[in-house]
Amino acid sequence: MKKRFWIALAGLLLLTACASNRQAYDYTAFQTSNPASILVLPPINESPDVAASNSVLTNTVYPLAESGYYVFPVEVVKQAFRHNGLDVPNDIHAIPLDKLQEVFGTDAVLYITVTEYGTSYRVVQSGTDVAANARLVDARTGATLWTGSARASSNEGNNNSSGNIIGMLLTAVIQQIVESVADKGYDIASVTSNRLLSASVTDGILYGPRSPKYWKNQPKQ
Numbered sequence: 001m002k003k004r005f006w007i008a009l010a011g012l013l014l015l016t017a018c019a020s021n022r023q024a025y026d027y028t029a030f031q032t033s034n035p036a037s038i039l040v041l042p043p044i045n046e047s048p049d050v051a052a053s054n055s056v057l058t059n060t061v062y063p064l065a066e067s068g069y070y071v072f073p074v075e076v077v078k079q080a081f082r083h084n085g086l087d088v089p090n091d092i093h094a095i096p097l098d099k100l101q102e103v104f105g106t107d108a109v110l111y112i113t114v115t116e117y118g119t120s121y122r123v124v125q126s127g128t129d130v131a132a133n134a135r136l137v138d139a140r141t142g143a144t145l146w147t148g149s150a151r152a153s154s155n156e157g158n159n160n161s162s163g164n165i166i167g168m169l170l171t172a173v174i175q176q177i178v179e180s181v182a183d184k185g186y187d188i189a190s191v192t193s194n195r196l197l198s199a200s201v202t203d204g205i206l207y208g209p210r211s212p213k214y215w216k217n218q219p220k221q
Contacts, residue, residue: 025146025203027146027206029138029143029144029145030136030145030146030205030206031206033107033108033138033140033141033143033145034209035069035107035108035136035138035145035208036069036070036107036208036209036210037069037070037071037072037105037106037107037108038064038069038070038071038072038106038107038108038109038110038136039072039077039100039104039106039108039109039110039139040057040060040061040064040071040072040074040077040110040112041077041089041092041093041109041110041111041112042054042057042074042078042081042089042092043056043057043089043112043113043114043132044089044090044093044111044112044113044114045089045113045114045117046113046114046115047114047115047116047117047118048118049117049118049185051117051185051186052114052117052118052130052185052189053089053114055117055130055185055186055189056112056114056117056130056132056189056192056193057074057078057112058074059186059189059190059192059193059194060074060110060112060193060197061073061074062190062193062194063193063194063196063197063198064110064197064205064208065210066198066211067197067198067199067200067204067205067206067207067208067211068199068207068208068209068210068211068213068214069208069209069210070208070210072104072106077104080103093111097109097137097139097142098139100139101139101140106139107138107139107140108136108137108138108139108145109136109137109139110134110135110136110137110197111134111135111136111137112132112133112134112196113132113133113134114130114131114132115131115132115133116129116130116131116132116151117129117130117131117185117189118185127153127154127155128153128154128185128188129151129152129153129154129188130151130152130153130185130188130189130191130192131149131150131151131152131192132149132150132151132192132193132196133147133148133149133150133196134147134148134149134196134197135147136205146205146206148196148197148203148204148205149196150192150193150195150196151192151195152188152189152191152192152195153188154187154188199211199213
């Protein structure tokens with residue numbers, strides 16, 4: 001018993017040391033650029049669900065606006081690209097930065113890739129998962145200002161470690177059906193987007209000029 005205690009304590013101390021030695025995110029380029037407006041491009045979808053790109057895209061406006069940025073209306077931007085024959089996110093992401101800056105007059109461009117999206121069956125537990133990564137780029141210089149990733153799941157906090165196996169299987173099947181029909185992915189995409197694009201999270205974007213927290217408690221250069 002004592003041996004287990006000391007092993008557990010050593011592991012806890014090791015984790016604490018690793019956390020305290022974690023290097024702070026370098027915001028030098030972000031602070032130098034000091035963007036006020038962000039153009040969000042339609043996300044590239046690497047998941048099998050065709051709804052992923054639009055679902056994540058529509059959920060990006062709120063966290064960015066709450067963080068203090070002007071966000072170009074995503075539907076208007078989509079229509080502008082479509083009017084010019086661009087309807088595929090991969091093609092849109094390939095547009096030169098100077099062209100995007102010329103057309104929209106944006107300070108920064110946000111590139112997002114959805115790596116997971118949708119409801120899946122996992123034998124004794126089904127769930128809806130959404131994961132994405134993002135890169136914010138200065139539209140004038142091409143410098144990368146910030147990168148981040150986030151993930152959310154409908155199973156967070158659930159514990160199915162106990163119970164009848166038949167009941168667990170039935171619950172998993174029912175959960176998969178319900179979450180698929182109800183498009184649970186949209187709700188989980190909202191959680192993922194907030195974790196990814198909110199200035200309040202660790203190593204997230206900085207607060208923008210429209211936020212009362214602008215330049216407050218931000219890292220020094």
